[in-house]
Amino acid sequence: MSENLLLFGPPGVGKGTQAARLSKVFGIPHVATGDMLRAAIQSYTPLGQRAKGFIDKGQLVPDELVLELLGERLQQPDTKTGFLLDGFPRTVPQAKVLDEMLTKYGKKLDRILVLDAPEEELVRRISGRRTCQACQATYHVDSNPPKASGVCDRCGAVLIQRSDDSEEIIRNRLREFGAKTKPVLDYFTAEKWPVRMIDANGNMDQIFGRIYAAVLLS
Ligand code: AMP
DSSP states (O other): OOOEEEEEOOTTSSHHHHHHHHHHHHTOOEEEHHHHHHHHHHTTOHHHHHHHHHHHHTOOOOHHHHHHHHHHHTTSGGGTTOEEEESOOOSHHHHHHHHHHHHHTTOOOSEEEEEEOOHHHHHHHHHTEEEETTTOOEEETTTBOOSSTTBOTTTOOBEEOOGGGSHHHHHHHHHHIIIIIHHHHHHHHHTTOOEEEEEOOSOHHHHHHHHHHHHHHO
């Protein structure tokens, strides 16, 4: 099934977790700008080095860096039969460029899935999050612990707490979301993009059920 989907919502709302599952169910690549930036940092690319300082402070990376990464990614052949965007766009200028890129590549978004949950729940989810350094799988120390403490179930690599998942940095990321990313939702609505609101309270299966229904039924 070919779907071009976009997951939108604040840090910690569970976009990454849900995206991994959606990508498997629909057989479409998960295109996450956060993962792409972290990969660029790990491989010491010039772009990664420029992005690192912003990420470590919980600030958004400048639009031109993210757009460079995304423009290349959306031209890869595996996105021909669908893709799942996660963490992009995060500013109104990014949304406008995405619109232009999609038109240029002859693509359109089928659904924008907007996830939301209360701020204290977001802080709880992010501060307990542990991430696999190798495959980027995510866990939560209370609600989704790995079978063996500190080890990824999927690939056996070590789990870490992301440097930007500390409470102080989380608050900055949430402030950035409110100031720069929330207005993107007004842009989607004004441009009549296919937005669906999803309640992201509850457990992973419940939230997945709501997203799945929103993709298939609306
Ligand atoms: P994420 O993994 O989506 O939580 O992203 C981690 C960090 O990467 C964010 O806090 C930003 O610093 C940066 N980032 C990811 N995607 C974007 C984007 N579309 N625009 C600007 N910065 C981004």
